[in-house]
Amino acid sequence: MQFPKPGPSWRKARIAARLLLKKAANQPWNARDRALAERFYHDPAVTNRLLDQAYHSISARRRNGRSLLHEFN
Numbered sequence: 001m002q003f004p005k006p007g008p009s010w011r012k013a014r015i016a017a018r019l020l021l022k023k024a025a026n027q028p029w030n031a032r033d034r035a036l037a038e039r040f041y042h043d044p045a046v047t048n049r050l051l052d053q054a055y056h057s058i059s060a061r062r063r064n065g066r067s068l069l070h071e072f073n
Contacts, residue, residue, distance in 0.1 A: 009045040010054065016040040017054035 019037050023029065029037070040046045
């Protein structure tokens, strides 16, 4: 089974999710992190739903040690 490649909106949402996880871990943001967060905040392609999906995808991968999609390949 071939999955479609992630689009630019998904990649932006994953970066934004990593920034949120970094903030949740009480790690300080540098100037680049703040600039990216501001950019993604104003980007209409990075919706709350997409950001939530990316956040939970990263969390699940960290918790389970691998992608859940590998179960089906």
